[in-house]
Amino acid sequence: MPSILHLDMDAFFAAVEQAAKPSLRGKPVIVGGLGGRGVVSTASYEARKFGVHSAMPMAQARRLCPNAAFLTGRFEAYRQVSELVMGLLRELSPLVEPLSLDEAFVDLEEGPYGPSLAAAGPVAAPELIVAIAADLRADITERTGLTASVGLATSKLMAKIASEQAKPDGLVLVEAGQERAVLATMPVRALPGVGPATEQVLRRVGLEKVADLTAAGEAELVQLLGRSHGLGVFQMSTGQDDRPVVPDRDAKSVSVEDTFEVDLLDRGRVLQEIDVLTARCVRRLHASGRSGRTVVLKVRRFDFSTLTRSETLRAPTDDETVIAETARRLALQVDITGGVRLLGVGVSQLADFTQEDLFAQAEQAERAERAAAQEVLEEVMAEPAPVVEEIRHWRPGQDVTHAQLGPGWVQGSGVGRVTVRFETPQSEIGRVRTFAVDDPELTPSRPQPLRPGMVLPDEEDED
Structure with missing residues (x-):
């Protein structure tokens, strides 16, 4: 039964920024370290059209997409949305395995829909599973304004591959028995654990597609890659994966x-x-x-x-x-x-x-x-030395509040000035104002909820 669900939020950090900032919707947004050595954490799909992708040096991203909005991360805002999404997943099953803030596996068969899936049988169950996943995606969009891609399959391996095929904002089901057909034409790098070094070893002997690995057989892959790695690659190439969904994996x-x-x-x-x-x-x-x-x-x-x-x-x-x-x-x-x-x-x-x-x-x-x-x-002692007041530093994308103008976010700062756009997730595109960096009426603030009624976490993330 294809009851393993893999959910992956689309361009998560950048999507949260676009949802929170009306002026950035539909425009390229790049989130990451903004210093000379910074790297891209997430790029919106508008920025990806210019060739920007995760883990790219930020300097290269600026050359490829100079007109994008370059923002530092707001991890409290991302955690706020993540907690809501993970809560929706836990309504579907007690077996939810978070992989990151924006990604998780769910075993639907162990949740409240389990008896209905068992009663439906192998013929009707896939249709019910797709309906459950479609409702989940709709709930996420309604509650957060964001989109998610979902893969459904009989194993974690195939569910994750299915969600990659579903991106962006889609749903793909791999039915039982279709695993090999889905994998066959994929490059070997599509398999987890096959990195550049392993790919090079396989390519030297002409193994470029997953179907080539299956045809080569277990013995040849073990000889090429070693007992453990070779066996694992062969099993994945045939769609074998019996790993269970493990809830709330303990940090090491x-x-x-x-x-x-x-x-x-x-x-x-x-x-x-x-x-x-x-x-x-x-x-x-x-x-x-x-x-x-x-x-x-x-x-x-x-x-x-x-x-x-x-x-x-x-x-x-x-x-x-x-x-x-x-x-x-x-x-x-x-x-x-x-x-x-x-x-x-x-x-x-x-x-x-x-x-x-x-x-x-x-x-x-x-x-x-x-x-x-x-x-x-x-x-x-004698009169102490005068205390030098520390100049405040404002980060692009940072949430702020002005005593007179209300909430907004930092567009940029430099030479003693900070530029703020005053808007909220529910407002129209806001106006821009510039202040001195030490303006006493301008203070940092917590993120505004993306939707009315969203609950903020009690503590800020320290990242």
Whole structure:
């Protein structure tokens, strides 16, 4: 029974931005890192016509589509929509396996429609399954204004391939027994796990289509690719996939990382950035109610070589001091000559509990004593140095509110000015105004709901 559903929201990040910003609807929108080293996260279909695609360097995207709206990500807004969509999926079945904010598998046979599908039998069940999926897509559009592509099949492999065929804004069903016919004419790269290196090995012996893999047989693929990989590729080429839909897959680690506009050359600056990353990582740990035993530091150097260092603690912890001090120790083991391009801090070997670390408590107490002593010292000192007010930085696409003009979003900023378009998802195309970057009446704000009644998440994503 083709009761495995794969849902993939269409150009998700860019589509959310278009839904939230009336002035961008029907126009090319590119979301990602806007710095010199940024990459494209998502491009709207209008931008894809110019050759822009995910993972492309942002500088190249600007050359291909200079008139697009280039925006930084608003992960709180994306999570808001994702939670609504995943809620709709869970109404169909308790077996929902999220793969990302905008993608998930669902086993319809295990949900409330299961008895009806069983009663319908193999002849009528596919028609009922298609009707369920069509209603789901309509509900998503009604609730969010966005579109989704859906694939239906007897396995996760074929359901995902079907959703790719359905894009954009479509629905494709692969009925039982049709798997080989659907796969036959596809290039070998269509199969999960067949990357450029495997493709090159297969191409050298004339295996370019999935049908070629099936004809070659298991023995030849094992000889070419090794026992495990060869067997897996052969099974996929024949449409075999018995993986179950696993709800709410447990995370194996929690980590954050940043790529820097300019390589970091100073070790003190590296340690400072590690503290910042650790704080973000710990907030994610707290949000998930987890702790971890192993602290991992990731360093990508100026020449793109990537190093990882790790240290396993005596017991799981979510203590920021412990994790930061461990990450700092690991950083001292890395040669940063030439500069650091990327830093990441993570925690693995996750647990659902935290064993208090007495050494961390002692360190915290010592820091508190030092801070108290510093406060006393400052009181007896002469007049303190003047405090320099930090200039606020505004990101393209950022949600803002003006005390007089209401909600809007940042179109751009520079040379001490910030340009804002005042519009909401339900408004007409809004007017544009320019302010000083430190205008006290202009403040950051949370995303506006795409539809009336949409509930905002309680906490912001730290990405």
